Structures are given as C-alpha cells and as structure tokens.
Amino acid sequence: xxHIRVAQLLSLDKGEDNIIVMGWVRTRxxxxxxxxxxxxxxxxxxxxxxxxxDSTLPNYQDEILKIQTGCSVKVTGKAVPSPGKGxxxxxxxxxxxxxxxxxxxxxxxxxxxxxFEFLRTIAHLRPRTNTFGAIARVRNAxxxxxxxxxxxxxxLYIHTPILTGSDCEGAGDMFRVTTFELxxxxxxxxxxxxxxxxxxxxxxxxxxxxxxxxxxxxAMGDVYTFGPTFRAENSNTSRHLAEFWMxxxxxxxxxxxxxxxxxxxxxxxxxxxxxxxxxxxxxxxxNFIDKTIIDTLENIISQDFxxxxxxxxxxxxxxxxxxFEYPVKWGSDxxxxxxxxxxxxxxxxxxxxxxxxxxxxxxxxxxxxxNKTVRAMDxxxxxxxxxxxxxxxxxxYELLLSRIKEIxxxxxxxxxxxxxxxxxxxxxxxxxxxxxxxxxxxxxxANIRDVIPFPRTPGNISF
RNA sequence: UCCCCGAUAGCUCAGUCGGUAGAGCAGGUGGCUGUUAACCACCCUGUCGAUGGUUCGAGUCCGUCUCGGGGAGCCA
Numbered sequence: 001x002x003h004i005r006v007a008q009l010l011s012l013d014k015g016e017d018n019i020i021v022m023g024w025v026r027t028r029x030x031x032x033x034x035x036x037x038x039x040x041x042x043x044x045x046x047x048x049x050x051x052x053x054d055s056t057l058p059n060y061q062d063e064i065l066k067i068q069t070g071c072s073v074k075v076t077g078k079a080v081p082s083p084g085k086g087x088x089x090x091x092x093x094x095x096x097x098x099x100x101x102x103x104x105x106x107x108x109x110x111x112x113x114x115x116f117e118f119l120r121t122i123a124h125l126r127p128r129t130n131t132f133g134a135i136a137r138v139r140n141a142x143x144x145x146x147x148x149x150x151x152x153x154x155x156l157y158i159h160t161p162i163l164t165g166s167d168c169e170g171a172g173d174m175f176r177v178t179t180f181e182l183x184x185x186x187x188x189x190x191x192x193x194x195x196x197x198x199x200x201x202x203x204x205x206x207x208x209x210x211x212x213x214x215x216x217x218x219a220m221g222d223v224y225t226f227g228p229t230f231r232a233e234n235s236n237t238s239r240h241l242a243e244f245w246m247x248x249x250x251x252x253x254x255x256x257x258x259x260x261x262x263x264x265x266x267x268x269x270x271x272x273x274x275x276x277x278x279x280x281x282x283x284x285x286x287n288f289i290d291k292t293i294i295d296t297l298e299n300i301i302s303q304d305f306x307x308x309x310x311x312x313x314x315x316x317x318x319x320x321x322x323x324f325e326y327p328v329k330w331g332s333d334x335x336x337x338x339x340x341x342x343x344x345x346x347x348x349x350x351x352x353x354x355x356x357x358x359x360x361x362x363x364x365x366x367x368x369x370x371n372k373t374v375r376a377m378d379x380x381x382x383x384x385x386x387x388x389x390x391x392x393x394x395x396x397y398e399l400l401l402s403r404i405k406e407i408x409x410x411x412x413x414x415x416x417x418x419x420x421x422x423x424x425x426x427x428x429x430x431x432x433x434x435x436x437x438x439x440x441x442x443x444x445x446a447n448i449r450d451v452i453p454f455p456r457t458p459g460n461i462s463f
Numbered sequence: 464u465c466c467c468c469g470a471u472a473g474c475u476c477a478g479u480c481g482g483u484a485g486a487g488c489a490g491g492u493g494g495c496u497g498u499u500a501a502c503c504a505c506c507c508u509g510u511c512g513a514u515g516g517u518u519c520g521a522g523u524c525c526g527u528c529u530c531g532g533g534g535a536g537c538c539a
Contacts, residue, residue, distance in 0.1 A: 029498050037498050050499070069489095084497050110474060110489050111500065117531060118474070173537090208539095233537055234464055246539065325535090336535075389539065434539030447532090459530085 001076065005044035009079050010089055017078045021049060021091060022099070024128055025071045027111050036064055038096070040073060043127070046134055046280045050082065050090040051075050063098050069111055070102025070128070116450050123454055123463040131288070134281035135451055138274055139439055145273035146226055146247055146435075149266055155222040155249060160209030162228065165201050166413060173232040174204035175242075205230035209248050210430060211364075211417055214393060217250035217428050218420050224249040226435075234458050238447040239384060241436060243456040250430035256366075256375040256392040259429035260352055263379055263388050264305050267350075267438070271297045274442055290444030296382075297442065299349070306347045309355045310334075310373065313342060320346070333360045336385055343382040351380045363403045364417075365391040366427075377431065384441055390431020397421035 003020040023042030030036045034055040039048035051073075053064050067073070074097040082090040108122050109129065119126040126132045147157065163177055179198040180186070186193040194202050209225040216223045229246040249262060275282060275297060286294045308316070317328040317338055322345075326335040334353075342351045355373040358365070365374035379388035394400040400421055404411050411418065439451040449455035454463045 027499080027501095029496090029501065031496060031498060032494090033497070035497085039499075048499090052497085082497090084499070086499055104490060106473080108473070112474070112488055113500085114474065120531095229539080231538075235537060236464085237535085237537095238533085240538070244539070386539065432539060437539060 006040065006042045006047070006049040007044035009049060009091065010045065010047055010087070012079055012089055015078065015080045015089075018076075019079050019091065020074065020076050021051075022074045023049070023072070025067055025069060025073055025102075027069055028067050030065065036060075036067075038064075038067060038073070038075075038093075040075065041128070041133070043133055043136075045137075046130060046284055047087070050084070050087050051077070051093050051096065052090060053093045053096050057093065057096060059096070059098075064096055067098060068102060068104040068107070070104075070107040070109060071098055072100040072102075073098055116447060120449060120455070127453070130284065132450075134278075134284050135439070135443060135445065136453070137281050138278050138285075138443055139451065141274055141277050142270055142435070142439060142442065143226075145270045145277075148273070149269045150222075150224045150249065153222065155224045156216070156220045158209075158213055158216045158220075158223045158225050160206070160212040160225045160227065160248075162206055163199075164204055164206045165199060166204075166211070174207055175230050175232045177203040177205060207231055208246070208432065210250065210432065213248055213250040213430065214417070214420060214428065217252045217430070218424070218426060221253075222249070222251045236458060238449075239437060239440070241448055241452060241455055241457060244448075244452065245435035247433045247435055248430060250428065252426050252428045254392075254429040255427055256354060256377060256429060259390050259392060259431060260305075260307065260354070260377055263377070263390060263431050263433075264352070266433070267379070267388075268301050270438065271301050271442065275301075285443050285445075293442075293444040303349045305350045305352050305379070307352045307354065308342075310353055310357065311355065313338075313351075313353055316346065317341065331357050331359065339380045339385050340382070343380050348382075350382070353378045353380065358403075361391070363407055363409065364393050364400065366394045367399055367403070375429075379431075381437075381441055384437050387437050387441065388431050388433045390429065392427065392429040395421055395425045395427050397425065 001018050001020055003022065006021060006023060009019065009021060021040060021042065023040040026039040026041050026048050028036055028038045036053045038051040038053055040051055041048045053060065057064060075091055075093050076095045077091050077093040079089050079091050082088060084090075109125055114129070119129065119132070127136055150157070180192070186196050194200065197203070207229060209227065209229075213223055213225050225248045227245065228243055230243055232242065233240070251258065251262065275294070282294055311330065313334065314328055314330050317324070320341065322341055324335070324337055326337065328338060343349070354375070354377045355368060356376040356378075357372060358367060358374045361374050361376045365376050367374055375392035377388070377390050378386050381387045394403065397418060401411060401418060404414060436448050436451050439445070440448055443451060445451050449457060
C-alpha cells in the first residue's frame with residue numbers, strides 16, 4: 001500500500017495497484033449501471049481524482065450513496081488509465097472510507113461558483129475551492145522563487161524584528177504593542193508610563209525591516225528580508241492590508257542603477273518561475289479570472305521596463321493632452337491616474353520612475369547633485385500601481401544628519417542608523433516589494449484580500 | 464477617512480406605479496445515464512441588513528446606523 005497525492009497519481013504513466021488516496025469530495029455522480037463517480041481533491045493540484053466506487057463495495061448503500069461535497073475520504077484501490085474523457089487516470093476503489101461527513105444542508109460550499117465576498121466570510125473553508133487552492137499553490141511557488149532568486153545570487157536571508165522600539169520609521173501609522181491592562185494604564189505627568197511597560201519604551205509592530213536590513217548589508221554585502229509588515233492606516237481599498245508580506249533586499253556597494261537592475265530581474269524571475277511551475281493553476285486563472293493574464297506575464301518577461309526620471313514623467317503628462325482630475329505639477333506626488341496613464345496608455349509596460357523631488361520622499365534617500373531630487377525608484381505596474389518602492393540610501397553622515405534635522409526628526413532616535421555612516425560607510429541601495437500585490441498581478445485577482453489566506457483590514461480580524 | 468453603488472431563500476439574483484415576495488442553483492424524493500458545472504420531473508426554503516419616520520398600507524419613499532463593493536487618499 002502506498003499513500004500518494006492526487007497530483008502524483010494523475011501523472012502516473014501506467015496503472016498501479018494498492019494505492020491509497022485521501023482528500024475531500026468535490027462532487028459525486030451516480031450511475032444506475034451500479035457504481036458512482038466521486039471526485040476527490042487533496043490540494044496537491046487543481047485537478048480532481050475521479051474515483052470509481054462499485055455498488056459491490058460493502059458500504060455502498062449505507063455510506064457511499066450519501067457522500068456529498070465536502071466529505072473527507074480515504075480510498076484504497078487501483079490506479080488505471082481512464083476510459084472516459086476529461087482525465088488520464090482514475091482510481092478503481094477497493095475500499096472507500098468516509099473519514100468526516102459534511103452535512104449538505106449546512107455545508108456552505110456548493111459545486112457552483114460563489115462570490116469572493118461570500119467566500120471571505122468563510123475563510124476557514126475557502127481553501128477548498130478551485131480558486132483559493134490555486135492561489136495557495138501560486139503563493140507558495142512565488143515564496144520559493146523569491147528565496148531561489150536571492151540565494152542563487154549570494155544574498156543572505158536576514159530576519160529583522162517584528163517588534164520595534166522605533167516609532168519613527170516614517171512609513172505610516174503603526175500598531176502599538178503593550179502588556180498594559182488597557183483599563184488601568186499607569187500614567188505619569190499625564191502620559192502613559194512607558195518605562196513600566198514590557199520593553200520599558202513605546203513599542204510597535206514593524207512597518208519595514210529596511211533600517212535593520214541596512215545594518216546587515218553594511219556587514220554581509222547583499223541581504224534580504226521576507227516577512228510580515230504592519231500598517232495601521234485606515235485604508236479601505238482592494239490593494240491594502242493591515243498585515244502584509246514584504247520582500248526587502250538591501251545591497252552594499254550598489255547604486256540606483258544596480259537597484260533597478262536587481263528589481264527588474266527579480267520580477268521577471270518570479271513571473272517566469274510561476275509560468276514554468278504552476279502551469280495548471282495559471283491556465284485556470286487565465287480561463288476564469290483574467291483571459292489575458294498569461295499573455296500579460298509573458299509580455300513583461302520579454303519586455304524592457306521603461307525607465308524615466310520624475311521630471312521626464314511630468315513633461316510627458318503635461319504635454320499628453322490628457323484630461324486629469326488632479327493637476328500635474330513638478331514637486332507634487334503623482335496620482336493614481338497619472339501612474340495609470342504612463343503604464344497603461346503611454347508605454348504599455350511597467351515603468352520605473354527615478355529621481356523624485358526630495359520633499360515627497362523619505363529622509364534616507366540619497367540626494368542628487370541638483371540638491372532638489374533624490375535617488376528614488378518606484379516600479380509602477382499596470383492595474384495595481386506602485387509595486388516596488390526603493391532607493392539608493394544616503395551614505396554621507398553630514399547629509400543624512402541635516403536631512404533628519406530638516407524634516408524635524410530627532411537625530412537621537414537614529415543614533416545607530418547615523419553611526420552606520422560614521423564607521424565604514426558605503427554606497428548601498430535597496431527596495432521593498434509588496435508580496436500580495438505581486439500575487440494579485442500574477443493571478444489577476446482583483447482584491448488583495450483574496451490572495452492572502454487570512455486578510456487583516458480595518459474592522460476585520462476574524463479567523 | 465471622503466465620494467458613488469449595494470444589502471431580498473443556504474448561494475447568485477429579479478421584484479414594475481407603494482397593495483405582505485419570485486427564478487436559477489443548492490437541498491429532499493423519484494427517474495435516467497462511463498458520468499464529469501451531468502440531465503428530467505416533483506417538493507421544501509424568507510426577521511426583505513438594523514432602526515426610526517411618511518402612509519390606510521413600505522422589500523419599494525425619507526432619515527440614521529451597520530456591513531459589503533467600486534473609486535479616491537495614504538502606501539507596498
């Protein structure tokens with residue numbers, strides 16, 4: 001007896017006896033010829049295994065005829081080439097044991113299509129659907145591809161902290177972490193007495209591992225982080241989560257051009273990996289979610305990304321003749337409609353925008369010689385907008401210090417970050433990529449809440 | 464957080480001019496078939512999101528709230 005997964009069984013090139021398969025029933029069809037077809041899925045692949053259960057099985061009348069969508073079963077039998085259409089192999093059951101029943105009156109999943117909104121309310125059951133099974137497999141493959149890409153290039157995987165004492169990372173509102181009883185917080189001089197809290201200081205969930213990654217880049221060379229990130233912003237969109245996963249490479253002795261090269265190669269590598277390793281799931285997305293998704297991915301792999309300076313982008317937008325709701329002006333941030341015009345209408349490919357005005361970018365970005373712009377880079381994708389944000393970092397102690405003061409931050413809070421520029425400073429660059437946004441792009445899924453198993457958004461922490 | 468749209472059977476939705484609700488799917492029963500989103504017939508299914516108001520009468524009109532969707536902002 002050999003327990004194998006459905007994916008393995010379906011790819012057998014000849015029959016094999018004494019096989020055990022375990023999984024969940026998707027549908028049952030009875031033949032009055034004296035047997036039933038039972039389709040079993042075990043998550044190993046999109047396709048179901050067709051099990052043939054003959055009426056001579058001892059529990060045929062009592063159990064097998066009562067099997068419904070959702071039951072878990074253990075099937076022992078012989079894998080044989082299927083005489084029917086639609087599958088190469090099938091399993092002739094010698095025994096079929098129901099491990100867990102699913103009352104059809106109350107089991108919420110049906111054989112028909114459900115809305116994603118409904119499935120979100122049953123996140124404990126939605127991975128048993130075709131779409132969410134496919135997403136889980138693609139998400140897994142993309143995670144592996146991320147590690148493969150960096151490991152093949154000698155990057156070191158760094159675990160940066162989830163809990164942070166720096167409340168000034170500057171990338172948005174943070175979740176507070178405390179062990180205080182909320183109804184009896186100790187106060188001192190009208191403020192919470194943080195010195196009595198667990199860490200003895202105000203503490204938060206991280207909004208980025210970048211600053212810590214820089215520490216390791218300036219010791220190990222090329223490093224990357226890949227982990228959860230938290231933003232307490234009240235964002236209610238199809239592209240935002242309060243908890244999401246971010247990939248953040250950081251490279252020593254690397255300038256903005258090297259940063260762009262890595263980002264471009266990285267994205268293409270991931271897309272290629274998914275197309276090569278998740279063909280069945282990608283065909284599914286292409287058929288049922290977005291009819292152009294495979295073409296789109298193949299196009300992006302074969303195309304060069306368009307690199308433009310912020311100033312060039314402003315010129316293109318102002319001379320485009322296009323009517324925008326928000327005016328285009330040098331010095332103000334580009335709106336979603338502007339980014340969409342560049343990607344979708346003008347260049348029909350991903351666009352890399354560089355050299356943004358310093359006032360609309362973070363303090364740690366390296367100042368250009370013009371003293372007005374910084375060595376920033378945003379990678380803009382059609383439909384989903386900004387997917388990567390990165391920059392060459394300011395490596396000059398004096399310039400970084402004056403930038404920190406200029407925007408009103410306290411240099412004491414950044415003492416260790418500043419010291420990196422004092423002792424053996426070196427040019428270095430990095431970027432952050434929103435993992436779920438890339439999954440959205442790869443699968444064609446419209447809502448980011450459907451590409452993470454358990455989405456956290458304002459007002460939603462169930463499951 | 465702002466703008467727009469929506470909430471009706473387990474699911475997906477229709478519901479006209481204000482007159483106490485319907486279809487498909489699912490489920491049940493029977494039939495049929497190496498079937499494969501199976502098919503055919505019959506049967507069952509409702510706090511019309513919550514709350515207040517207008518009205519003889521509200522799923523329908525008005526106010527408030529909750530939740531969801533699309534867009535915007537913030538960003539990845």
